Amino acid sequence: MIEFSPNDRSAPHPRPLSPEYRGEGGVPSVSDSAPTTYTRIALWLLGALVAVGVLSVTASYAPGVMKRLIVFYIVYGIACGFVLDWLAGELLTRRGSWLPVIAGVLCAAGALNLGWLSYRHxxxxxHLLAQQRSKDVQILETLRQASENDPAVREEYAEELRQFSPRFEDxxxxxxxxxxxxxxxxxLVLWLGEVSIAGVACSLTLRQLNRTRRSTSNLSM
Known part of the structure; x- marks a missing residue:
């Protein structure tokens, strides 16, 4: 048996554990690193909410000719996917399988906000058109007065009123x-379908980007 003297410098000495990996009795503790992971996830969620909100507000100001049915929401979903993937690379140590799912849900929420903001615009x-067409407003006021006693005129008045004060379904x-x-x-069914498509497009974008990174990593090995 080989014996090492306490003063023998050639004897192997165990390296001390760093504080973040030292648990009770010097045993590595997984729970010590857990708050850091949870904090990163929380920061990503917060950043993702802000990013999706900013993208939805920006997209709502796009000209009407650009807001093609279905296509516009697909583009919005892909844009969200790229932004949220970049954010994950900056904040998360690893991308879990949950990431595309959560990103898709957040993107769908942003798409709902996009639709509502577009309606407000x-x-x-x-309303601005009504202010510029004062003659039509006068006709509308005449219809309003006549509609108080005539059900047929009341229906016509409601139809004309919605031209200047549209509801969301309008x-x-x-x-x-x-x-x-x-x-x-x-x-409404079509719009909800577009919202769902935006979320799916975002989720698929993250999956594809992750798959591309893995392929590139395997080729470089």
Missing amino acids: FEQAR YLAHRVSSLGKWPAPWP
Whole structure:
């Protein structure tokens, strides 16, 4: 048996554990590093919410000619995917399988906000149009007075009023007006489908980017 003297410098000495990996009795503790991981995830979620919100606000100001049915929401979802993937690379130590799912849900929430903000812009534009067309406003006021005693005129008044004070469903119907008149609730169904497609596009974008990174890493080995 080989014996080492306490003063023998050639004897192997165990390296001390760093404080972050030292648990009770010097045993490595997994829980010591857990708060850091949770903090990173929380920061990513917060950053993702802000990013999705900013993208939805920005996209809502896009000209109407750019807001093609379905295509616009697909582009929005892909853009969210790239941004959230970049954010994950900056904040997360590893990308779990949960990341594309959560990103898709956040993107869908942003798509809902995008639709609502687009409606608000549409509503403001109609209000400005009403201010510029004072003659139509006078006709509308005449219809309002006549509608108090005539049910038929009341229905006509409600229809004309919605031209200048549209509801959300009026905005959705306007979006598909180039394809003909769609009865309710089909414009709403189409819009909810677009919201879902945006979330799926975001999720697939993250998966594809992750798959590309793995392929590149395997080729470089």
